[in-house]
Amino acid sequence: MRRTPALFFAASRCTKLHVSHRLCSEPIVKIANGTFYRQHPSSKAAPGQDANSNPPLFPNLTLALPSFSTPYQHWAILSPSSTIRTAFLQILRGQYICSPPTARTHPYLSEQKDSRLRYPERAIEYVGFDVERKVFGGAYLSARYESLKEATDFTLQRYLTGIITMNPGEEELKEKAIDEKVMSKVMNDLELERFLQKPVAMLSNGQSRRARIGKALLSQPLVLCLDAPFIGLDPIVSKHISKVLHKLAEANAPRVVLSLRPQDAVPDWITHVVYADENGKVDAVGSKEYVFAYLKKRYEQLDNTDTMDARMVELKEVGTHLTECGNFEASKVSNSTSSPSTTVLSCDGYENIDPLKVPTGEPIVEMEGVRISYGSNSVLGDWEQDVNGTKQNGLHFTINRGSRWGIFGANGSGKTTLISLVTSDHPQTYSAPVKLFQRSRLPEPGVPGITIFEVQARMGHASPEVHALFPKYLTIKTALKSAWSETPITKPKMNEQDEKRVDAALRWFEAEINPSPKPNGELEWTSTTLFGEISYSAQRVLLFLRATIRNPDIVILDEAFSGMDDLARVKCLLFLSRGQSMELEYTDAGPKPVAREGEVVVPGLQDHQALLCVSHSRQEIPGCIRDWICLPESGTGPPRFGKWEGPVELDGGRWDEIWDW
Numbered sequence: 107m108r109r110t111p112a113l114f115f116a117a118s119r120c121t122k123l124h125v126s127h128r129l130c131s132e133p134i135v136k137i138a139n140g141t142f143y144r145q146h147p148s149s150k151a152a153p154g155q156d157a158n159s160n161p162p163l164f165p166n167l168t169l170a171l172p173s174f175s176t177p178y179q180h181w182a183i184l185s186p187s188s189t190i191r192t193a194f195l196q197i198l199r200g201q202y203i204c205s206p207p208t209a210r211t212h213p214y215l216s217e218q219k220d221s222r223l224r225y226p227e228r229a230i231e232y233v234g235f236d237v238e239r240k241v242f243g244g245a246y247l248s249a250r251y252e253s254l255k256e257a258t259d260f261t262l263q264r265y266l267t268g269i270i271t272m273n274p275g276e277e278e279l280k281e282k283a284i285d286e287k288v289m290s291k292v293m294n295d296l297e298l299e300r301f302l303q304k305p306v307a308m309l310s311n312g313q314s315r316r317a318r319i320g321k322a323l324l325s326q327p328l329v330l331c332l333d334a335p336f337i338g339l340d341p342i343v344s345k346h347i348s349k350v351l352h353k354l355a356e357a358n359a360p361r362v363v364l365s366l367r368p369q370d371a372v373p374d375w376i377t378h379v380v381y382a383d384e385n386g387k388v389d390a391v392g393s394k395e396y397v398f399a400y401l402k403k404r405y406e407q408l409d410n411t412d413t414m415d416a417r418m419v420e421l422k423e424v425g426t427h428l429t430e431c432g433n434f435e436a437s438k439v440s441n442s443t444s445s446p447s448t449t450v451l452s453c454d455g456y457e458n459i460d461p462l463k464v465p466t467g468e469p470i471v472e473m474e475g476v477r478i479s480y481g482s483n484s485v486l487g488d489w490e491q492d493v494n495g496t497k498q499n500g501l502h503f504t505i506n507r508g509s510r511w512g513i514f515g516a517n518g519s520g521k522t523t524l525i526s527l528v529t530s531d532h533p534q535t536y537s538a539p540v541k542l543f544q545r546s547r548l549p550e551p552g553v554p555g556i557t558i559f560e561v562q563a564r565m566g567h568a569s570p571e572v573h574a575l576f577p578k579y580l581t582i583k584t585a586l587k588s589a590w591s592e593t594p595i596t597k598p599k600m601n602e603q604d605e606k607r608v609d610a611a612l613r614w615f616e617a618e619i620n621p622s623p624k625p626n627g628e629l630e631w632t633s634t635t636l637f638g639e640i641s642y643s644a645q646r647v648l649l650f651l652r653a654t655i656r657n658p659d660i661v662i663l664d665e666a667f668s669g670m671d672d673l674a675r676v677k678c679l680l681f682l683s684r685g686q687s688m689e690l691e692y693t694d695a696g697p698k699p700v701a702r703e704g705e706v707v708v709p710g711l712q713d714h715q716a717l718l719c720v721s722h723s724r725q726e727i728p729g730c731i732r733d734w735i736c737l738p739e740s741g742t743g744p745p746r747f748g749k750w751e752g753p754v755e756l757d758g759g760r761w762d763e764i765w766d767w
């Protein structure tokens with residue numbers, strides 16, 4: 107797909123038309139026919155580095171981000187690739203090499219009296235949400251729950267002010283003092299006041315997300331670039347944050363630029379969009395209406411073509427998901443059901459009403475009246491629950507072999523806390539009424555307690571916390587093999603069949619993991635490429651494989667798909683359910699699972715396994731989930747439980763049940 111000169115003309119004309127009464131105010135960022143590179147385009151590839159590892163990004167980009175405009179201009183970058191989205195935001199802040207160098211300027215910044223704001227990287231703040239716990243010092247789940255605080259466990263208040271030394275001197279306090287009015291406005295807007303005295307390591311994902319936006323706002327930049335700000339936020343908080351951002355953007359305090367994934371609903375207040383493909387080529391840029399009309403047209407043209415590749419499918423999805431209430435899955439189902447002869451399958455191979463029931467076995471996790479609180483703050487189980495017709499205190503929750511659970515609830519409702527009781531990372535697993543594999547952590551008369559090693563050997567766990575702490579210096583192969591070891595850095599205990607599984611999975615996912623994939627099936631790259639060298643999305647894919655490849659008794663996927671590129675996520679979901687027995691075929695109706703001939707070294711989920719999945723995004727819910735629990739916000743009653751007869755992807759009503767809409 108090419109960007110045409112006509113398209114560019116239309117886009118720039120539209121940009122100009124929208125800057126009406128303040129025509130004289132200079133743009134904050136102006137790019138005129140610029141092409142960008144990670145390294146200097148004339149620099150030679152380092153030994154061992156692929157010569158194509160420095161491709162041109164956003165070739166011949168023309169764009170102006172106004173300092174003021176009437177009507178408003180609020181920009182977003184949309185791309186299926188997280189790397190491209192991030193690169194775009196960084197380019198706005200003066201990062202990456204621009205060719206020719208004069209093609210990118212920041213005219214409005216040179217007018218600034220405050221010298222700090224004359225530098226693009228200071229005037230234009232970037233907040234990315236990759237591996238965010240690391241920013242907060244990084245703590246494994248167990249450490250998050252220890253009551254003794256470490257020196258790095260500074261409070262949210264200190265994090266926000268940047269005063270993180272043990273005994274700050276007067277000078278530091280003065281230098282970092284924040285205007286009270288600014289502080290209280292930001293705290294108010296982001297609803298952060300009640301967490302100010304909490305150590306940052308203890309904040310939930312959603313809370314820490316808001317904290318990071320808050321910190322960026324306190325430095326009072328001219329522009330705030332938010333990279334995938336809605337990942338991991340529950341739908342209600344997402345809406346709230348979106349409203350807050352809209353208000354800030356309207357006041358130009360600061361201007362806000364968002365990066366969005368194709369499956370994200372584009373907030374209604376976004377007026378201008380850059381759509382770039384996964385190689386960094388801009389397909390369309392300009393007003394939202396213009397870009398969407400363009401994508402829609404492409405979408406309709408695609409409807410008449412037979413050949414589809416992954417990129418076309420991606421574009422098609424974007425073209426059908428244009429507004430905040432866009433729901434392309436629903437339209438896909440209603441379109442497809444018009445032909446009764448073909449059975450519609452979710453992208454991971456499930457029928458809308460799934461005729462196959464996985465037999466459930468004995469309980470492997472039993473919670474009978476769990477209540478977790480910190481001091482006077484109860485975070486889980488502060489309710490009366492109906493258990494077989496009688497009211498009982500605390501959380502009563504049983505997970506059987508073969509069951510597939512979705513664990514939902516608003517940000518801060520206790521999902522990760524619940525998971526930490528299952529993984530035994532929470533110190534209160536010892537005292538709380540929790541049984542794992544029918545044994546308590548502490549010995550009981552005649553029954554030895556279950557050890558942490560035994561528990562963790564029987565589970566596979568992928569989550570943002572695991573990701574944040576995963577050693578970046580391991581090779582891809584060692585990282586995956588660590589599924590068979592007690593910690594990522596200890597020697598795995600594997601047999602020949604296990605080794606075969608590792609190779610099969612890495613071959614299967616080479617396109618998603620290897621930064622320079624070669625379709626020759628060789629695996630040398632897996633021993634020469636490091637975990638830290640692959641993209642964020644690729645790291646997520648690898649950690650997903652690490653959690654599932656052994657077919658352990660319990661698979662825990664806590665926000666495991668968030669941050670994965672779209673097509674990688676779809677492929678992982680299919681692999682989770684079907685292993686190598688099915689593959690994706692790209693058709694004009696989207697990616698479609700089809701049976702595959704050939705040896706299956708890695709199968710999908712087995713009957714002896716239980717699956718626990720936590721996510722806020724409908725696209726990330728595996729099609730096999732049949733039971734769900736929705737945890738309440740503190741003080742609002744017991745959790746709600748429900749069942750689905752088929753994949754949530756094929757019926758939007760199932761998703762609405764959870765959020766009680």
Ligand SMILES: Nc1ncnc2c1ncn2[C@@H]1O[C@H](COP(=O)(O)OP(=O)(O)OP(=O)(O)O)[C@@H](O)[C@H]1O
Binds near residue numbers: 304310521
């Ligand atoms: N060690 C701790 N001390 C005090 N409060 C804690 C501690 N750990 C977690 N919390 C609080 O417990 C509540 C539940 O947190 P949890 O991370 O389980 O929520 P969550 O549902 O997973 O949220 P999210 O969707 O945002 O990830 C939050 O309010 C969090 O701040």
